[in-house]
Amino acid sequence: MGAIEVPVLIVGGGGCGLSASVFLSDQGVDHLLVERHPDTSRVPKAHYLNQRTMEIFRQHGVADDVLAEAAPLEKFGKVRWQTTLAGDGPLDRRLIHEMDAFGGGALRETYAAAGPLLPAKLPQMWLEPILRRHAEERNPGRVLFHHEVTSFSDEGDHVVAEVRNLDTGEITTVTSQYLIGADGGRMVGAAVGIEMQGPPGLVNTTTVYFSADLSEWWEEGTLITHFLSPEDPDLSSNLIEMGPSWGKDCEQWGLHFAPGPPGRWDNETVVPRIRELLRIPDLEVTVHKVTDWIVHAHLADRYRVGRVLIAGDAAHRQPPAVGLGLNTGIQDAHNLAWKLAAVLDGRADDSLIDTYESERRPVGRENVDWAVSAATHHQAVIDAVGAGHNTPAGRRKQRLEAYFDPSPLGDTVRARALEIFHTHRGGCQSLDMEVGFxxxxxxxxxxxxxxxxxxxxxxxxxxxxxxxxxxxxxxxxxxxxxxxxxxxxxxxxxxxxxxxxxxxxxxxxxxxxxxxxxxxxxxxxxxxxxxxxxxxxxxxxxxxxxxxxxxxxxxxxxxxxxxxxxxxxxxxxxxxxxxxxxx
Incomplete structure (x- = not known):
């Protein structure tokens, strides 16, 4: 059994943990990061990097590498609602509404005035290797993937953890002054008695990551396209580019189906559903992964217990609406790093670290609540055109036909819906949520x-x-x-x-x-x-x-x-x- 002493131990090598490693290195803080998986994320997960996060990456010399791979704003600055992607039926390929989003289109000038960088789009499976590279370059030999913390204890003036090398089985004892749990809530928080507060899981969502050539039908410049099926509410979904190329050249996609029971499809049975939803019966599809996940609205009751701190999804979990999850985690790490450095250098009292919770937990509360509100309201937007789950299957087609009716009554239907669509700016134009916290x-x-x-x-x-x-x-x-x-x-x-x-x-x-x-x-x-x-x-x-x-x-x-x-x-x-x- 080996032994290591290090000022900070980071548990978790996702977007939050790797960012914390970069920021601590730039503060001159020696640390060790351990991640149980053998590599960075294999699925896209979060994909929007908001303006504040890009400013932080700029400060730490990461932004240029992110921008070299990310979609530029002109490739994702809209949100769309439409009936289907393809097909030749009277209600197929009909645009219901589109609006500028996340700094795109007419919003660009306003966002550009707010900060030195605009937002970017880069899914976690492409972002995390960049962060890992920067973390390893700044802290050689101290970023350990396929290593797992099996146990730890807070001894009052230090933390003792056992770390197992999952390749060799070797156990190393790590003594640190502080431990950061950036493990998504898997182990660290619960081990020190931190509770996640909030309602039970809201809904189950099925996400399919797949490759297909959609260049013939895809509308460039869209962050997310919501499909509102004229017949089947279970086929309502949203489709997102996942790179690594962007626009019509995009190879990989994320498709989020409407809420439904877990286990409803696997890699094979989901392919006909994708073809049916998109109205492309002969589409060649390669499914990489089908995941069922629960939408949560949880906030930790504490961010610190003794010498143990939590950040990212370990501290807050929210619906993906507004794209606040990963961004909030990276901003947690940014807040915490300089405070740990000041205390470890003897420039500040340990009580400075208490301000991490007093500052970041209210932001976490606001962001969870805002994401829930935006997600709930999006359902009202869908209901406005008669394509939500609240509309019986037999009436969906009738409601959508009324929406597209060229008559004066159709004008009224569209005008009413437009006013409701306009309220969605709280979900996709909320600049102040990005930089105003x-x-x-x-x-x-x-x-x-x-x-x-x-x-x-x-x-x-x-x-x-x-x-x-x-x-x-x-x-x-x-x-x-x-x-x-x-x-x-x-x-x-x-x-x-x-x-x-x-x-x-x-x-x-x-x-x-x-x-x-x-x-x-x-x-x-x-x-x-x-x-x-x-x-x-x-x-x-x-x-x-x-x-x-x-x-x-x-x-x-x-x-x-x-x-x-x-x-x-x-x-x-x-x-x-x-x-x-x-x-």
């Missing part, structure tokens, strides 16, 4: 202001420099080089952004950095400063005067701000750091 209680210094009011559908984002919020994005320049304000934030550093009259803050930052043994990058933005605010975007978003200052954490969230100057900037900054790091 914020923290009210945690590693920050409240300034007494109220958060900006959020648009009920979350389809508008109002940037703010209020403590707890993500730093507003604005384009700035220096020596002809164009950067985002988010690019000024370091992976390990705190960043102090000031106006052109902020020299006293910058000088104070150098002294405070030495006092607290932290790194602070101090930057003046504006005329005569270190960076030029060329188009006035920063001045419009900063909410401070030319003499004010904003302190930004390594995870790009605002920790503290002073709207103006100070008689004693060193004391003000020192008090801010003492509060944030609990010194």
């Amino acid at each position: 914020h923290y009210e209680d945690g590693a920050l210094v409240p300034d007494g202001t109220e958060p900006p009011a959020r648009v009920p559908m979350r389809n508008e984002h109002r940037p703010t420099s209020r403590p707890g919020h993500r730093l507003p994005h604005a384009w700035i320049t220096r020596d002809g080089r164009r950067l985002s304000t988010l690019d000024l934030t370091g992976r390990t550093d705190f960043t102090l952004l000031t106006g052109p009259e902020g020299t006293p803050w910058c000088e104070a930052a150098a002294r405070v950095a030495e006092k607290f043994s932290v790194r602070i990058a101090a930057v003046r933005i504006g005329a005569g400063g270190d960076y030029a605010d060329t188009d006035g975007g920063w001045a419009a978003a900063r909410e401070i005067t030319d003499a004010g200052a904003i302190l930004v954490r390594p995870d790009q969230h605002v920790a503290w701000r002073s709207t103006g100057g100070s008689e004693n900037p060193e004391q003000a900054l020192a008090e801010a750091f003492a509060a944030v790091l609990d010194r």
Whole structure:
């Protein structure tokens, strides 16, 4: 039996665990990751990388590799509802509705104004190898697949785990100061008494991953196409490109059937159903996997027990609507990594890690609730055209014929449905859910202001420099080089952004950095400063005067701000750091 001592042990090598490994490496934290499977995901699973996640990947040098394989926005920026993919019947291949989604089409300008990168589409089976490569390059020999944690115990000042090599059977004892459970809730959370709260499984969904050439019929530029069968509600489904090529060149697909009993089809019996649904009776289909999975709406009652923390699906599980699951997990890891680094380096008290739960659990609650709401409302959208499960099979055709009726009455039917379709912007245009989440209680210094009011559908984002919020994005320049304000934030550093009259803050930052043994990058933005605010975007978003200052954490969230100057900037900054790091 071997033995290893390491500051952090990560259990789970999916999207969340691998991201945590990358972020910890960039923080200079030695760690070990173990994953029981021999390789990364073999099925596509989550496929939408939202704007905030892409910003995080940009900060950590991963975004370019993701974008090299991901579908560009013009390949997935719409959501469609139609009757069938092919066929020559009177109700076949009929477009019911389409709308811009996730930054596509008319939304592009709004999304582009919100951040330096647009969203991307890359299913987990293609994303995870990229993350694994980055994790292994930054932490050689410490990313172990086909290794399983068989048991662990929290000893108060450290955690002891037994890890088995599933190839050789060898057992290694791993002693760590902290353990991160990113295992999807398989073992870690339950072992320390964490409970997942929420209703029993909502519904069973059958997903088929298959390869087929659909180029003759597929409409390019669609993230997801919902098929509403004129005859059989069990044939209502949605179809999603899964790459590795995109648009009409796509080779692999994910087909989610309407909720139904588990085990209804296998790799062979599902093929006729695919052909029937798509109305392509001679389609050559290669089925890779048929899975039944339960849609959950669960949130962990705690994110930390002693020296054990959970993240990703181990902490929250929600319907896939809005694409918040994987993104929330990656953002969990981003929040946690800098805090672990600060504590392990002795720059902060262990209580800083408590703020991981106080900050991220409310976000997890909101995201679970939002996904449930969006999924529930989508059923109302389908019912609006008479193609939901609530419409008897015998009336579905009649309702759809009424929808397509060219008469004045048909105009009214379509107009009514259009108003309901428009409410779906809360599911596929919810920009503020992607970049507008914020923290009210945690590693920050409240300034007494109220958060900006959020648009009920979350389809508008109002940037703010209020403590707890993500730093507003604005384009700035220096020596002809164009950067985002988010690019000024370091992976390990705190960043102090000031106006052109902020020299006293910058000088104070150098002294405070030495006092607290932290790194602070101090930057003046504006005329005569270190960076030029060329188009006035920063001045419009900063909410401070030319003499004010904003302190930004390594995870790009605002920790503290002073709207103006100070008689004693060193004391003000020192008090801010003492509060944030609990010194």
